[in-house]
Amino acid sequence: MVKPLAERLRPKVLDDYIGQKHLVGKNAVLRNMLEAGRVTSFILWGPPGVGKTTLALIVANQLKVPFYTLSAVTSGVKDVRDVIDKAKNAGFFNNFTPILFIDEIHRFSKSQQDSLLAAVEQGIVTLIGATTENPSFEVIRPLLSRCQLYVLKPLEKEDLLELLHRAINEDVELKKKHIILKDTTAILRYSGGDARKLLNILELVVDTVKSDTIEITDDVVVGCLQQNPLAYDKDGEMHYDIISAFIKSIRGSDPDAALYWLARMIEGGEDPKFIARRLVISASEDIGLANPNALLLANAAFDAVNKIGWPEGRIPLAEAVVYLATSPKSNSAYKGINYALELVKKTGNLPVPLHLRNAPTKLMADLGYSDGYKYSHDYPNNFVEQQFLPDDIIDERIWHGQHSPSEEKLYQRMLKCWGDRFRE
Template identity: 65%
Template sequence: MPTLPPLAERMRPTGLDGYFGQQHLVGKGAVLRRAIESGNLPSLILWGPPGVGKTTLAFIISRQLDRPFFSLSAINSGVKDVRDVIEKAAKLKEFGQKLPILFIDEIHRFSKSQQDSLLGAVERGLVTLIGATTENPSFEVISALLSRCQVYILQHLTEEELVALMQHALQTDEYLKDRGIIIKEHEALLRLSGGDGRKLLNILELVVNAVGSQSLTNELVLQQVQQNMAIYDKAGEQHYDIISAFIKSIRGSDPNAAVYWLARMIAGGEDPLFIARRLVILASEDIGNANPNALLLATNCFQAVNLIGWPESRIILSQAVTYLASSAKSNASYEAIANAQALVAETGDLPVPLHIRNAPTKLMKNIGYGKDYKYAHSYENNFVQQEFMPEKVSGKKLYDPGNNAAEQKLRERLKFLWKEKYGY
């Protein structure tokens, strides 16, 4: 058998009707489909997790509009590559030909100067830009470029869509359709893929090539993937299992495991800013008020990584990772906002007590806004007991300090101030 491209590549559809998922965007009458069918397509950013069809959708758009298609990857392209495409586009315009679509994969990895180099061409309509990103474009795409693009959010494929994708591959792929393969159990395939359609097809192919024509069970799939884990890991572009191990190692206060998984992510080409951003989240979610310095250090780590660049920023990441892993832990702040949101969902829009309402007008003052409010700084210890919650939820404890030295001091202070009100 000749060397074949991966199954995911062989199964890449060429039209919207063969495209799996994202029906909210490309289903009959959906917003992006209407834009494509009208031929009036703006520059756009496709934002979504790996393996949901961003690259495929860009290719389908160019094919359906019958326009030249230039593709760049932000990992290995620079300003020169962008300018080369823009020059080609200018020549196409000069000769009255259709203007191209420029697809930039992982556009969030482009620097500010690289993104700046796109602005003029996008603004003049020399190219229609389609950027693909797994990161929030509000943070990763410069505002001047973002304002010239429509952002479309792609969603994880559903279980039904993923199963249908596998069945479609087994029934239509030239090298699989005659092998009589039956998927008896699909849970392991779906779990290993993490909802990534591309990864799912490549795992399916790996298992089928290993076991031949037989029914695929969860046990069989797990056995084969374990035996081929090195191949599987290299094929994955986003190491969700590794980032999970990384976060859980820090949460579990194991700096040795944490820095090991950091090294694995570095070896796998993970975006340093992605790692740093996860550390900022973890500093609040898993450490919080047990050590408020954790959030300061993590935020400074993110800023330093952004400033310093690679490879030196690996040292900054290592410092932050080992500090956070060694720190006291508390998820009390995370639990507090979850409790508060659940309470709001349960009780709705309860009225703000009159005495703590803002009273900017005479009428508001006359009807009692701000009346009897007690200014805390006018009292001993800068505190006076008064009601700040709506009457219906008065006394409801949402923040429960964690069992660590720093938060025990907070608990003692809250108990001293509020006595028995909140049960501290």
């Protein structure tokens, strides 16, 4: 069985590794450690497809030490302990420290991460973790303090072009074909700095174009990606195009389209928490005061996805999507806070009116702090008219109610309280 192109091209030595010059270039930290023949535990943090797994494999290969790997998605505490026992036995009779590589280490629970501490501290294993998430939030502090942290960056255009030409000219399968690389704009754009994605797109184009000569143009690349729904791009341009279509469908009150774009993201392997977060934002930005329950349901969907995961998580997501898409819409709160932020930038730090200031000390009270403040609950209907804005902007209107039934009630209450100040 033929391996995928990305796997066939995976380099085995550091000199063949593309990108991350700040880590593996001349006199860079990882190259120096490898040349010295010893590495300490470290965590590689960076987006998908930038060479985290490849770098771990190269380290083990060049040091010629046993290499154990675990996926945080499928491994439990027992798996961790079993691997540590194997590593302990392997190192007992030899003068080396085995490497334990954990992909997606941010998905390990606290107890799973705790089970690594002693082995790392005692030097039973050299831990190499790979993560796409900020380790400060996702990796427990005791483990993080025992590891160096190296940040990997998306590949530069020059790196991607080098990889593209290497694939066409050196891969054992692609060398058999007559491939002409005419355009690179589309394939580079859709790869988004991700080497694996670049090679997957190249392989897709080669497999799709049925001719003796394969001309790779921007139109051919775009056409192949549009024909293949699983080419959904979780980090590049297609990711942003589809989430944009999704949110605009909700804003435009089209539940059919919103569910369709939701399905596209699910089929493409999008992070469900990313989708749920966008629903929470949409509930506040696009539905807002027209239906305050939308935010409650969006938050409930987010919690449900966190608790039950895939595939059942699609159900609360779908429920929230339909509810948001069919709800009345208002962006008055969104517009209000944006206007307020612009006002603050324009007017600077205006002084707080004296009667609104806190007066915890006698000196502050003597200076007039809090003097004249009227406690709203002491008055009929829990309201009394008084000044709340700074003097320089006392006549500014920041929030403008819109005309959904729910928001109309709020607007009428403001008219009753404030009279002409709130009259549009």
